[in-house]
Amino acid sequence: MSASEQLEILEEPPFILENGVKYINPTEVKMSQFILPCHANHCGELSVGQLLKWMDTTACLSAERHAHCPCVTASMDDIDFDFEQRLSVGHVVNIKAKVNRAFNTSLEVGISITSEDPCSGRQWKVCNAFATFVAKGQGSGKVQLKAVIPRTSQEKIEYSIAAERRRMRLHHLESIKDLVSSSTIQKAEPDFDESQHVVPAEKTRVETVELVLPPHANHQRNSFGGQIMAWMESAATISASRFCKGHPVLKTIDMFHFRGPSQVGDRITLKAIVNNAFKESFEVGVCAEAYHQEGWDQKTHINSAFMTFVVPDKGGKLCTFPRVKPEPGDGKRRYREASARKKIRLDRKYIISCKQTEVPLSVPWDPSNQVYLSYNNVSALKILAAKQNWVLNCMQNKAKLSTLEEDHLLFFKAEMIVSVNVKQVFVLLSDMSRRHEWDTHYQRFKLIQKVDTDDVIYHVVSPSVNKASNFQDFVLLASRRVPCADGDPYLIALRSVSLPAVPPTKDLDRGEVSCAGFTLCQEGVTSTKIAYYIQTTPQVLPYITRDITGLSSDLCKIIEALNKFLEQNKDTVHMCDIG
Numbered sequence: 001m002s003a004s005e006q007l008e009i010l011e012e013p014p015f016i017l018e019n020g021v022k023y024i025n026p027t028e029v030k031m032s033q034f035i036l037p038c039h040a041n042h043c044g045e046l047s048v049g050q051l052l053k054w055m056d057t058t059a060c061l062s063a064e065r066h067a068h069c070p071c072v073t074a075s076m077d078d079i080d081f082d083f084e085q086r087l088s089v090g091h092v093v094n095i096k097a098k099v100n101r102a103f104n105t106s107l108e109v110g111i112s113i114t115s116e117d118p119c120s121g122r123q124w125k126v127c128n129a130f131a132t133f134v135a136k137g138q139g140s141g142k143v144q145l146k147a148v149i150p151r152t153s154q155e156k157i158e159y160s161i162a163a164e165r166r167r168m169r170l171h172h173l174e175s176i177k178d179l180v181s182s183s184t185i186q187k188a189e190p191d192f193d194e195s196q197h198v199v200p201a202e203k204t205r206v207e208t209v210e211l212v213l214p215p216h217a218n219h220q221r222n223s224f225g226g227q228i229m230a231w232m233e234s235a236a237t238i239s240a241s242r243f244c245k246g247h248p249v250l251k252t253i254d255m256f257h258f259r260g261p262s263q264v265g266d267r268i269t270l271k272a273i274v275n276n277a278f279k280e281s282f283e284v285g286v287c288a289e290a291y292h293q294e295g296w297d298q299k300t301h302i303n304s305a306f307m308t309f310v311v312p313d314k315g316g317k318l319c320t321f322p323r324v325k326p327e328p329g330d331g332k333r334r335y336r337e338a339s340a341r342k343k344i345r346l347d348r349k350y351i352i353s354c355k356q357t358e359v360p361l362s363v364p365w366d367p368s369n370q371v372y373l374s375y376n377n378v379s380a381l382k383i384l385a386a387k388q389n390w391v392l393n394c395m396q397n398k399a400k401l402s403t404l405e406e407d408h409l410l411f412f413k414a415e416m417i418v419s420v421n422v423k424q425v426f427v428l429l430s431d432m433s434r435r436h437e438w439d440t441h442y443q444r445f446k447l448i449q450k451v452d453t454d455d456v457i458y459h460v461v462s463p464s465v466n467k468a469s470n471f472q473d474f475v476l477l478a479s480r481r482v483p484c485a486d487g488d489p490y491l492i493a494l495r496s497v498s499l500p501a502v503p504p505t506k507d508l509d510r511g512e513v514s515c516a517g518f519t520l521c522q523e524g525v526t527s528t529k530i531a532y533y534i535q536t537t538p539q540v541l542p543y544i545t546r547d548i549t550g551l552s553s554d555l556c557k558i559i560e561a562l563n564k565f566l567e568q569n570k571d572t573v574h575m576c577d578i579g
């Protein structure tokens with residue numbers, strides 16, 4: 001049994017309401033399905049297309065429970081499968097979906113999939129996914145959804161991070177387009193040595209058609225997103241089999257984005273081809289277009305997806321592949337773009353899918369991982385801010401200093417209330433170039449890169465706690481966020497990154513910050529609750545422990561200076577400075 005097979009399925013402890021009743025999320029929908037031969041491929045394993053259909057149906061039912069009206073799939077985020085886990089005929093698949101957050105007309109549904117072998121009782125985790133649905137009311141009018149009210153601590157975290165996932169999702173298409181069309185990628189010409197074994201991409205081309213029938217559609221005659229995804233997966237798998245001449249196993253699916261609807265009577269054409277092969281994996285691209293009943297020539301591009309396959313041998317070792325020779329024109333472009341997508345996928349997995357404690361410090365920043373680093377930065381602070389069981393250590397200058405010890409990590413929090421409007425505090429605190437005015441740790445500041453309107457990278461030099469040693473320096477990514485809805489805090493998240501333009505030097509000890517930042521909550525029109533959080537690293541630990549144990553009053557002075565800085569500068573901030 002592999003390590004992943006032994007994964008225990010950890011259920012959240014029950015949350016008991018004030019009236020003593022066990023709380024069940026009102027949008028929670030559970031589906032359990034036996035894997036029958038009709039759901040499986042020729043190897044007796046569950047087809048991923050069938051799984052996508054079940055996931056979409058469960059998530060749609062959950063979305064409609066919240067929306068109280070029909071909902072359509074707008075997107076399904078990237079999914080990573082553990083290809084060592086086989087879901088075979090006779091196993092049971094359990095799918096659980098619940099609405100994490102509603103925005104305006106769209107809502108995010110979190111989906112978790114586990115599997116079990118009923119004969120042995122063994123259970124294991126398959127994957128998690130997030131889908132976005134858009135509510136469709138009568139006619140063409142937009143449906144304004146009611147807010148979700150999270151109850152349990154886990155629901156509160158999901159609710160908070162859903163806003164950041166939405167931001168990443170909506171940036172995703174733009175950022176991928178920019179990256180794959182970037183000049184460095186466009187210049188890289190694939191070169192082939194004549195002696196190498198290559199497979200012409202043309203040999204892997206699949207063109208197939210499906211007719212949308214009533215069982216593929218909802219009661220409004222719109223085709224189900226899950227059905228379209230299943231057809232796309234099937235076309236991609238045929239293309240993959242032609243390339244590897246074996247049994248390909250799906251490892252990763254990039255985000256599905258439903259650009260337009262299709263209806264009963266439409267013909268859906270699916271085109272797939274291998275875009276590029278890497279040593280032990282290869283990417284298949286698939287495009288779905290709908291030809292509408294009325295006009296045979298009128299087509300709508302409804303979806304494109306990119307899927308990565310591997311081929312494990314009997315011992316689980318991955319087979320290696322020959323190179324793909326792309327077709328001229330679009331083929332060559334897709335070949336290069338597949339390499340760019342592979343880099344983006346690796347960054348995403350490395351930065352997002354890891355637990356916060358596993359993400360290495362100082363991830364190298366580049367434009368292709370910006371969106372993920374920014375997500376990691378903000379979500380890490382949101383998770384830290386949601387932690388319970390803080391221990392109050394002392395009060396300094398009306399500020400409460402608390403610590404939290406968890407899994408060999410030490411977290412620190414300083415909270416204070418200032419008599420300044422929250423928007424003014426946000427503008428003044430998020431201007432890192434002014435932090436030296438109140439924080440003695442910020443001796444020298446240099447803006448390295450303004451990434452976008454909400455993200456900057458800067459270099460800061462701090463004096464050492466220990467007078468005998470060098471000064472320290474930090475390269476930090478600052479991500480600021482205004483609330484996505486009433487009740488959300490304003491937020492400024494900080495984490496270390498590394499940049500070739502700012503290498504460590506001999507004169508300065510390079511320090512690291514894994515997670516830090518401010519949350520700002522409006523307490524009244526003219527008062528704000530500021531909370532500063534930091535996860536300690538060896539370089540910042542001495543600053544904190546000296547203060548909370550009363551050995552230093554540095555922090556007390558900084559808090560006093562911050563209060564004065566905000567008071568003195570609040571009137572320089574105009575409300576129009578805030579997006």
Ligand code: COA
Nearest residue numbers: 072073074075103104105106132224225258259260261262
């Ligand atoms: N991922 C997640 N959400 C997305 C999205 C994406 N790729 N693209 C748009 N949205 C969200 C927007 O954020 C917005 O949410 P909000 O109202 O909560 O702020 C909502 O969708 C509407 O966006 P808008 O820009 O007004 O609409 P649009 O014209 O882009 O339409 C769809 C978005 C999804 C409604 C439209 O593309 C569509 O009908 N797609 C087909 C859906 C379908 O039929 N699916 C079933 C399978 S074919």
Ligand code: ADP
Nearest residue numbers: 205206271272273275284285286287304305334
């Ligand atoms: P792009 O060409 O930018 O990748 P498309 O949406 O046109 O975007 O296509 C998505 C993917 O679908 C392509 O990368 C390719 O793998 C596959 N594809 C598109 N058109 C065809 C086609 N005519 N034949 C086979 N596969 C195709």
